[in-house]
Amino acid sequence: MIRFENFASYNQYVGLKEPLDDDIDIGYYQPLRMRATSDPVLIDFYRISIKINLVYSNTPDATPITAVFFNSPNLANGWDIAPLPTYTGMYLQLSKKIIAENRFLFKNYLDYGQHEALYLTETEVEEIRTVFELMTPYYNSKKKNNTVLLSYVNVLVSLVEAFYKRQFSTDPKQYNRILTDFQQHLHEYYRQPVKQLPTVQYFADKLGLSANYLGDIIKHLTNKSALENIHDFVVIKAKELLEIKKELNSTEVAYELGFEYPNYFAKFFKKQVNLTPRQYRQSLINK
Structure with a gap:
């Protein structure tokens, strides 16, 4: 099983752009560049992935889903997207180091481990998209303001945790x-x-x-x-x-x-x- 120790090697494998930072990486999915299938792999960092209109190869006729997916260190994850990746969306990757140094910023969500996807409403997608739009200039800036960037990361993680609690209510069974x-x-x-x-x-x-x-x-x-x-x-x-x-x-x-x-x-x-x-x-x- 392949293990990815850093953003750069994982992004190259998946087909994402090269990261600008070793501790925080954000970006947008570009379907035509992305790997469609993969056996389970391990990553040594945290990953929050927002995928819009995702369809799996084993259910190609299913209604596309829009959801948040989460990966944490030492949990294996593979994928098989049909027929080629066509979903859009955003991703946030956080090193173990940045979380350890700023633990007070982060909620329980980052310790959820492997769990079901968080299905998003259109309004929730727009909220997340807005945070990414605010965050991106600070990430791309050569004079990076980590305090502001971390604040937006905290807002994003807090939103995701709040949306999970909404899902707890909407799927009571x-x-x-x-x-x-x-x-x-x-x-x-x-x-x-x-x-x-x-x-x-x-x-x-x-x-x-x-x-x-x-x-x-x-x-x-x-x-x-x-x-x-x-x-x-x-x-x-x-x-x-x-x-x-x-x-x-x-x-x-x-x-x-x-x-x-x-x-x-x-x-x-x-x-x-x-x-x-x-x-x-x-x-x-x-x-």
């Missing part, structure tokens, strides 16, 4: 299934002995998603973060154990739930319930 699967795995977690507390990453791995992508879906559908949902469930299980398994003391309950340190369980429970585990048990007796 797909995303409700993810929520249901998350909740199902959460219930199954404590049906076996555990050695640690459940984590967002654990459930993301179970569902084949990145932690940030799963977290944004859960937050959008429940108005609580994935971690808050997990904590709510841990509290329910803690209450059940304190009520039903009276032979277990608080330390044993903590270990049953996967807490490494019993003192942390006591603090966690007090924060969530406003009672210590012992006080909660006493409240049940008083009732």
Whole structure:
């Protein structure tokens, strides 16, 4: 599998213009110059691609789609466009270095990993096009103003993340299934002995998603973060154990739930319930 370490080698392979910068590269697709098919390749940078009127070779009679596609380091990606590339659009490429140095500018979207395309409305395409038109002069300028350029990059990434949240609402069947699967795995977690507390990453791995992508879906559908949902469930299980398994003391309950340190369980429970585990048990007796 071919691995591309930089923009220049990848652009040459795909048929895009030579980049002007090693950390930020923006441009417009020119269909007649682009490679129509490719086996999966790896890139060592981030890539946001806006493709307008795209048709795949395996569905040549399908309605063309307009969408945002995302590639991140170490995720393989191939393509087969029919019969030749005819789509237009724009692309933004960001090095790992520029993101690491400016992490405060970037949203969860850049950690979404591999996920479904973001389908754009005409209005959204125009918003993105406008940002590219504003960004391009700063990119092409020999006296590059990186502060302004990075600000526009931040606006673009923020727009894409906002559009994803719009898509979460417009296709509820797909995303409700993810929520249901998350909740199902959460219930199954404590049906076996555990050695640690459940984590967002654990459930993301179970569902084949990145932690940030799963977290944004859960937050959008429940108005609580994935971690808050997990904590709510841990509290329910803690209450059940304190009520039903009276032979277990608080330390044993903590270990049953996967807490490494019993003192942390006591603090966690007090924060969530406003009672210590012992006080909660006493409240049940008083009732």
